[in-house]
Amino acid sequence: MTLRKWFHLFWTTLLLGIVVSTVIGLILQLSDKDFSVMGLSGYGFNLLIMILGGGIISLLSQMGFFAYLIVRFIAIGIIRSKTVWELLQLAVVIVVMFDLVYLRKNGSGSLSSYFITPIIILIIAVGIGYWKVKLTNRNAFIPTLFFMTVVTVLEAVPALQEDNAATTLFMFAPLIVCNAWQILTLHKILENKKS
Template identity: 75%
Template sequence: MTLRKWFHLFWTTLVLGMVVSLVIGLILQYSDQEFSVMGLSAVGFNVMNMLLGGATISVLSQMGFFAYLIVRFIAAGIIRSKKVWDLLQLTVVIVALFDLAYLRSTNFEGSGTFISYSILPLIILIISLGVAYWKMKLTNRNAFIPTLFFMSAVTILEAVPALKLDNAASSFFMLAPLLVCNAWQILILHKILENKKS
């Protein structure tokens, strides 16, 4: 990857995160009058905070993406069998999705049931399956499980600060840009790394 390609990925992801955060933030602000970013309620000030929040979330997404690429590179060197690596990734996906529902239902006892806390992992799983299928269509079938792993397990790990709160608005405000930025990065990766000679 050249510096120019990395700049393209960085800036497009940054702008995408800012736009999605602004749209989601404005929807949340106008649908829930109590919603405010950083405890401030002035709309103009909130717009700036939403843009800055989106930029921060997009940078977090990019850090998670490059961390995943490094871990994947190291794991491919240690675990020689593709089947074992794929099974390990699927196991982590299942554990991450289950823990997202289970740990939140036990930590926030009284505010919901395990079934109500299972809705968010189910939404993340559906989006992850859709992006993984799309990536598989763009490249090859070997991209399905790594994309599913990145879109679900890595996104959940990146969203831990918002998931620690029992607040749907904060979870939605952080997860929506994260999912969009992660999907953008994983879907465009093969185009950025494409060698023009091949």
């Protein structure tokens, strides 16, 4: 990966995070009629916060992506069997999806409401995984599924701690878009063109 390719990935991911968080933030702000800052409508102030928040979320996504690539490289070096590595990734996906329901469940509310987020994440991850397979090869499905579920959930822990639907949506939407963009463009960035 050259520095120019990394800059392209960095800036496009940053732009995607800013755009998605701004759109989601404006939708959330317009849907809440009681929204105000010190009794005044704070659209301009909140727009700036949404832009900055989207930039920070996209940077978090990029850190998670490169951390995943490093951990994957080390794990493949330690665990020589491809089958064992894939089964381990699938096991971690199952544990994270279970924990996303079970650990977030507090005394109030029904348990079924806590299944919504993991099911949506899993559906999106499977879709992105199939898309990655079409772009590359069938060996890309499990790593993509792992990245889109486990890494996205780990990156979204601050929003999950709030246990607020608007906060969760505001953080998950840019994270999922940024993570999907990075994993789907990785093969294009790393391809070696022979002259």
